Amino acid sequence: MALQRPASLTDDFLQGLVARVPSTSGGSWKLTEVYTGDLLVELPQSTPADIERAYAEARAAQREWAAWPLKERLAVFKRAHALFIENAQTTTDLIQAESGKNRRMAIEETCDPVMVMSHYLKRAPHLLKPVKRGGPIPMLSTSTEIRQPKGVVAIIAPWNFPFATGISDSISALMAGNAIVLKPDNKTALSPLYGISMLEQAGLPKGLFQVVCGEGPDVGPTLIDHANYVMFTGSTSTGRVIGERAGRNLIGCCLELGGKNPMIVLEDADLDEVVQGAIFGAFGNTGQICMHIERMYLPESRYDEFRDRFVAATEALTIGAAYDFGPDMGSLVSPDHMERVRAHVDDAVAKGATVLTGGKARPDLGPAFFEPTILEGVTKDMLAGVTETFGPVVALHRYRTVDEAVALANDTDYGLNASVWGGDVATACQVGMRIESGNVNINDILATAFASKGTPSGGVKQSGVGARHGDQGMLKYTDVQNLAVLKKQVMGAKPGQDYDTYVAGMLGGLKMMRKTRIR
Structure with missing residues (x-):
């Protein structure tokens, strides 16, 4: 039809x-x-x-x-x-x-x-x-910040x-x-x-x-x-x-x-919530979100359980073209971009990575559809290991200690977004603050940070300069205009005043400003 x-x-x-x-x-x-x-x-x-x-x-x-x-x-x-x-x-x-x-x-x-x-x-x-502030001479000068x-x-x-x-x-x-x-x-x-x-x-x-x-x-x-x-x-x-x-x-x-955004799962994380979040983190907007997750780091003790549940949840996703809320995932933006995503997966497989699920284009659905894909064994000599894929492709990695997980998360030129999941929120926040990223979400992927319009959102390292929001x-x-007003000409020696006397008075005034906190 x-x-x-x-x-x-x-x-x-x-x-x-x-x-x-x-x-x-x-x-x-x-x-x-x-x-x-x-x-x-x-x-x-x-x-x-x-x-x-x-x-x-x-x-x-x-x-x-x-x-x-x-x-x-x-x-x-x-x-x-x-x-x-x-x-x-x-x-x-x-x-x-x-x-x-x-x-x-x-x-x-x-x-x-x-x-x-x-x-x-x-x-x-x-x-x-406009914000009016004091000038250099108390009572006789002002300085106004005008935007x-x-x-x-x-x-x-x-x-x-x-x-x-x-x-x-x-x-x-x-x-x-x-x-x-x-x-x-x-x-x-x-x-x-x-x-x-x-x-x-x-x-x-x-x-x-x-x-x-x-x-x-x-x-x-x-x-x-x-x-x-x-x-x-x-x-x-x-x-x-x-x-x-x-x-x-x-x-x-x-x-x-750009970003090559990591997600760290701590041992005490609720896997029901993590799997749900991971699905959106990897495959939301068909993986075409600047802040989406391309690298997931799991503790060895929970790796197998997460992998199996994540693969099952991924394979349950529906993909298709529809102007209703039926499909869980849509198309990539163009056939050219689909070929770029496929090239990243093919390169990873050729160099030893394993496809746990997905990995193929879906021309039966439309010209730019690609399956949600989970990879294992991705290394830094692969395109998918270091370069932003910007598609529905994510790599799973094991870690032994939290220090190792943080080091792996930071082992990138990018620093746009990161995600940390843990039952102890305070501990998860401590881990999050160690990640070199402009945005870090605790027990969420990206929405909490990006939707917080009162706080600036931007990248560090090669992920950007400046910020939106906040x-x-x-x-x-x-531009800032400094509109400064002097009400009476008192700056400088008076006519006929000895300059040494003027300097002594000026330095004394500076001492007084410090003691009285006048600015």
């Missing part, structure tokens, strides 16, 4: 979304339904000249937007919050069609911008409010969570008074385009949120060269290129990059 596309995804609806993308002579890109490979819409491709015009329009709109009172800017997002929830099912249809993920992951992705809006609607008035918007922020969003990254990363920047030029991945441009249309329906000025499309090498240089700040989520190799170019332009950037997630999109 042929897969029935959702009624919401009409040709007119899809054409209306992509009509926003500027393209004078850039041609188009065939955006397909991943489940079937059928064409959804021709996506316009932007030229460097198109990008320059997008920036010009964004800058004009940003000057007016930054002049709006903060209360009025935030009112747009209060209305958008309701619209995003009201239209979550349509957004989910788009996410599934363009990315191939199962419906559970797609509907959960629609929640992220709503959660980000909720957090910053409460936090923005405090973060963006000014950067200007136009370039956001480069990945294909694995196109709506969450394309829209969520824009929200705090827009609230702070910036404009946005977004470059989504060609494969997954529809859901962020829909998100922008909802923001405009909520009252966001037209022209403030621009979208340009194209392959990275074609549009990336122009995109970065005209930005005041860059937010990028993607591979470490691409992140280096973006960071270098941003550095040459003397602009800031935030980079959330106060940092908004303040990074601002």
Whole structure:
């Protein structure tokens, strides 16, 4: 029976979304339904000249937007919050069609911008409010910290969570008074385009949120060269290129990059919970989550029990293409990416690893399906041992002592996310704090950390620079202006005053400031 596309995804609806993308002579890109490979819409491709015009329009709109009172800017997002929830099912249809993920992951992705809006609607008035502090001369001087918007922020969003990254990363920047030029991945441009249309329906000025499309090498240089700040989520190799170019332009950037994320199971862990968590950690979003687990470390005393239960639970998963909540796991994002995942598994097997379950493509289900795969005997001379596979593939490892487990978890160039499971939470936290990772989840895989919007989330080592969420997630999109006021000219020697006398008085004043704690 042929897969029935959702009624919401009409040709007119899809054409209306992509009509926003500027393209004078850039041609188009065939955006397909991943489940079937059928064409959804021709996506316009932007030229460097198109990008320059997008920036010009964004800058004009940003000057007016930054002049709006903060209360009025935030009112747009209060209305958008309701619209995003009201239209979550349509957004989910788009996410599934363009990315191939199962419906559970797609509907959960629609929640992220709503959660980000909720957090910053409460936090923005405090973060963006001018803060007056004392100056160098008590009573006669003040210094005020004023947060000014950067200007136009370039956001480069990945294909694995196109709506969450394309829209969520824009929200705090827009609230702070910036404009946005977004470059989504060609494969997954529809859901962020829909998100922008909802923001405009909520009252966001037209022209403030621009979208340009194209392959990275074609549009990336122009995109970065005209930005005041860059937010990028993607591979470490691409992140280096973006960071270098941003550095040459003397602009800031935030980079959330790759990971080879470990999970440590302690001896006192509840295996019922661990197995359930491990299924999501390895196979959630078909393994295409930056923070998903690719390495699992088990104590020798519980290794066999966990392995057998984990394999059984994996083999019970249902895989398929459906716009309902039936399948436990969906497709990979493209046939090309499926071949990359298969190459990692084939390389591991050729070098001595054992496939406990899975390990094969499933062309009978669709062009980019791959079975959930558990490997044993993976070593560091294998691609799957050191390189991010970014698919439904996980390797099991034994350890003898907790010290050995921590050393193995840290034996990587990456440091994005980690997971520790144990019955004694205090002990598990002590282990977690020893792992070199920007995010560590105790008795969870990733959701607790990522959904904690009040705390910054980022990577260490080769997994990134900077963070999203928390106060940092908004303040990074601002420049600090120090507005200093001197009420009376008292700094410096008075006319005719002996300078030695002035210096003695100045040094005495410094001593007094220290004793009285005046700053």
